Amino acid sequence: MKQIIVIINGINEWIGRFVGILTLILAVVMLAIVVLRYGFSMSSVWLSESVMYLHGMIFMLGAAYTLKHNGHVRVDIFQRRYTQRQRAWVEIGGTVLLLWPVALFILVMSQPYVESAWRIMEGSREPGGIPFLYLLKTLLIIMPILLIIQGLAEVLRAIQVLQSPTPAVPDPNGEDSRHREDGF
Amino acid sequence: MMEFLAIVMVLAVFAALLIGYPVALTLAGVSLLFAGIGALLGVFDTSLLSALPNRLFGIISNPTLVAVPLFILMGVLLERAKVADDLLENMTSLFGRRPGGLGISVMLVGAILAASTGIVGATVVTLGLIALPVMLRRGYDPRLACGTVCASGTLGQIIPPSIILVLLGDQLSSAYSQAQLAQGIFAPDTVSVGDLFMGALIPGLLLVGLYLVYLLFTAWRSPERVPGLSEVELSERPDAIKIAGSLLPPLALIVAVLGSIMGGIATPTEAAGVGAIGAALIAAVKGKLNLRVLMDAGKTTVRMTSMVFLIFIGASIFSLIFRGFGGDEMVHNALSSLPGGTMTAIFIVMLVMFLLGFILDFIEITFVVVPIVAPVLLMMGVDPIWLGIMIAINLQTSFLTPPFGFTLFYLRGVTPDTVATSELYRGVMPYIGIQLLVLALIAYFPALATWLPGVLYG
Numbered sequence: 001m002k003q004i005i006v007i008i009n010g011i012n013e014w015i016g017r018f019v020g021i022l023t024l025i026l027a028v029v030m031l032a033i034v035v036l037r038y039g040f041s042m043s044s045v046w047l048s049e050s051v052m053y054l055h056g057m058i059f060m061l062g063a064a065y066t067l068k069h070n071g072h073v074r075v076d077i078f079q080r081r082y083t084q085r086q087r088a089w090v091e092i093g094g095t096v097l098l099l100w101p102v103a104l105f106i107l108v109m110s111q112p113y114v115e116s117a118w119r120i121m122e123g124s125r126e127p128g129g130i131p132f133l134y135l136l137k138t139l140l141i142i143m144p145i146l147l148i149i150q151g152l153a154e155v156l157r158a159i160q161v162l163q164s165p166t167p168a169v170p171d172p173n174g175e176d177s178r179h180r181e182d183g184f
Numbered sequence: 185m186m187e188f189l190a191i192v193m194v195l196a197v198f199a200a201l202l203i204g205y206p207v208a209l210t211l212a213g214v215s216l217l218f219a220g221i222g223a224l225l226g227v228f229d230t231s232l233l234s235a236l237p238n239r240l241f242g243i244i245s246n247p248t249l250v251a252v253p254l255f256i257l258m259g260v261l262l263e264r265a266k267v268a269d270d271l272l273e274n275m276t277s278l279f280g281r282r283p284g285g286l287g288i289s290v291m292l293v294g295a296i297l298a299a300s301t302g303i304v305g306a307t308v309v310t311l312g313l314i315a316l317p318v319m320l321r322r323g324y325d326p327r328l329a330c331g332t333v334c335a336s337g338t339l340g341q342i343i344p345p346s347i348i349l350v351l352l353g354d355q356l357s358s359a360y361s362q363a364q365l366a367q368g369i370f371a372p373d374t375v376s377v378g379d380l381f382m383g384a385l386i387p388g389l390l391l392v393g394l395y396l397v398y399l400l401f402t403a404w405r406s407p408e409r410v411p412g413l414s415e416v417e418l419s420e421r422p423d424a425i426k427i428a429g430s431l432l433p434p435l436a437l438i439v440a441v442l443g444s445i446m447g448g449i450a451t452p453t454e455a456a457g458v459g460a461i462g463a464a465l466i467a468a469v470k471g472k473l474n475l476r477v478l479m480d481a482g483k484t485t486v487r488m489t490s491m492v493f494l495i496f497i498g499a500s501i502f503s504l505i506f507r508g509f510g511g512d513e514m515v516h517n518a519l520s521s522l523p524g525g526t527m528t529a530i531f532i533v534m535l536v537m538f539l540l541g542f543i544l545d546f547i548e549i550t551f552v553v554v555p556i557v558a559p560v561l562l563m564m565g566v567d568p569i570w571l572g573i574m575i576a577i578n579l580q581t582s583f584l585t586p587p588f589g590f591t592l593f594y595l596r597g598v599t600p601d602t603v604a605t606s607e608l609y610r611g612v613m614p615y616i617g618i619q620l621l622v623l624a625l626i627a628y629f630p631a632l633a634t635w636l637p638g639v640l641y642g
Contacts (some may be wrong), residue, residue, distance in 0.1 A: 020482030023257050023489070027464075030254060030457020034450060051453075056244035058253055059493035062486040071487035072206035072494055075543050077588070079204035094205030098213030102501070105216055106240070113237035140240055 001156050008153035009068060012146065016065030019058050026054040045128045053136055060139040064146035067154065088158035095151040103144035110140035186227050190511035193218040197502070207548055208498030215505040222509060232508045239500050243493060247453060248377055251350045253489040254456035258463040259306065260481045262434065265467035268297055268310045270430040276318065278427060284403025284410040286322055287332050288396060290315045294336025295392045298343040299438045305594050308337030312598040325409035326603045328402065331611030334591045335395055338580045341546060343388040344381035345441055348546045350452060352572050353377035355550055359558035360568045367563060375568040377452045378445050382637040383569040387577060387626055394618045433469065437462045446640060492547055499551035506556070516560045526564045533557050534578050541582025545590060549579060573633040574626060581619040584612050
């Protein structure tokens with residue numbers, strides 16, 4: 001069980017680092033576009049389309065990594081007062097009843113859509129554009145898969161919490177560690 | 185039956201949200217459950233759901249939304265560069281001597297930070313960690329100190345370039361074209377994120393101005409609540425060069441980003457990209473940039489961006505199903521048949537959003553509520569920019585309002601226990617008053633929001 005958690009966490013952590021670098025590349029590409037356009041009145045379809053690829057990859061691949069880091073906003077009016085065990089139950093229930101069905105739904109609904117993109121090897125509609133639209137669309141399938149396996153890791157982690165013999169007292173560090181880290 | 189299920193679904197979503205599982209997944213999960221029930225009862229047409237992949241891909245390929253990760257990256261890099269700390273330290277010495285000066289510095293730093301990062305949680309926490317202890321040590325009335333930090337922290341939502349306004353602008357623009365199409369206008373006017381940025385500028389500055397008036401008034405009537413710095417503290421003032429060195433880079437960045445959008449030179453997305461690189465340069469000049477900081481900033485950006493977009497995805501599923509149950513039509517009929525017409529409809533929408541602001545944040549309200557109510561209001565002839573600004577200030581007020589305003593939670597998290605929560609609550613009251621005043625002013629003088637975009641973009 002521990003092994004599975006370690007592997008899944010490892011995968012999504014690695015992906016997180018990878019798309020983290022993509023955000024930096026996105027900024028550089030954007031700068032390049034601006035400089036080319038206003039400095040040299042040049043534009044490249046390839047460059048401006050790559051923005052869409054980077055952008056899509058950042059949040060579609062990053063969603064599961066964010067789940068791992070508890071970065072998805074929660075309504076924490078009651079959460080704050082939960083004990084560790086109660087939190088573990090929320091994670092298990094939430095994953096089984098909400099995350100898995102939603103991810104599975106996105107997966108099943110997107111499958112024909114992605115398949116038809118693959119069948120024609122769909123590329124850009126612009127001449128000179130990036131010919132990998134079918135790969136970009138594949139994100140619609142990768143995202144739910146990553147979410148499902150990260151959900152499994154969260155459930156297993158919660159089971160570990162429930163199995164550990166600690167008494168059901170509120171977690172002193174709970175508020176900070178389970179609180180969203182940033183807001184708008 | 186359908187309408188009944190739509191109402192029960194909304195109630196069930198709210199109940200489920202309170203349990204505390206991530207909002208995006210709760211929104212989507214509970215509505216899927218209802219779609220299933222509806223399909224079993226034969227009142228829900230599941231073929232509607234096949235629109236989903238196209239919608240999701242629309243989120244990926246939407247060029248406006250690319251501004252979101254870029255503005256987030258810019259904010260995160262500025263935070264890592266410790267811009268706020270430097271600003272605060274130097275502004276304090278600039279205004280510190282007179283009663284109220286420190287408070288004014290905090291307010292101005294809040295406004296500058298708001299304009300450069302637009303991230304409320306981060307701004308409140310930063311100000312709360314740096315400014316609040318200084319103010320308290322100086323003998324400021326804790327109530328006033330807390331209120332000032334909270335209020336200036338929330339400015340990030342309204343002062344452009346704010347991430348929230350990007351999201352709201354995107355939603356309003358599709359609502360606007362939808363509303364016009366429904367009225368048979370096939371060459372519709374458009375509203376852009378840039379329009380919303382420009383519309384927010386005067387109301388944002390008006391808010392800052394009135395906040396400052398309140399502080400000055402307090403300094404004049406009861407200087408003991410806002411004492412100035414002592415001679416010793418003043419003697420440690422940094423010199424003019426140092427002050428300029430800390431002030432100029434972030435100001436230049438703001439002017440560059442906002443100026444290029446206002447001047448029509450760059451789209452908000454392009455400006456955001458340049459802003460992010462500019463923020464990295466500021467960090468580099470300050471000697472705060474290295475590979476680890478960059479990687480870290482990238483990963484933080486991924487987490488915040490994914491959070492925003494997963495809500496978008498969850499909300500898309502919710503609104504698809506809500507529409508399938510005829511919920512949109514129901515809201516439309518309810519809002520358009522109100523006695524008192526448009527004004528009542530707006531008032532009710534604002535009130536509902538204000539109350540929703542207690543449990544949902546701006547992103548969720550933008551993605552869930554705006555697509556449902558905005559087309560109706562816009563069809564009644566409401567100006568989209570004006571509506572956007574009203575929503576923004578309304579929600580900003582909601583986030584300040586005890587006991588649920590989430591800004592208060594952020595500040596509570598970093599305030600020493602010597603400050604009672606009730607003092608925090610009482611401290612924000614005058615600022616809530618100012619917010620309501622500005623809201624009323626914009627309601628009566630829509631030109632406050634609509635004049636500038638009209639002049640700039642024609």
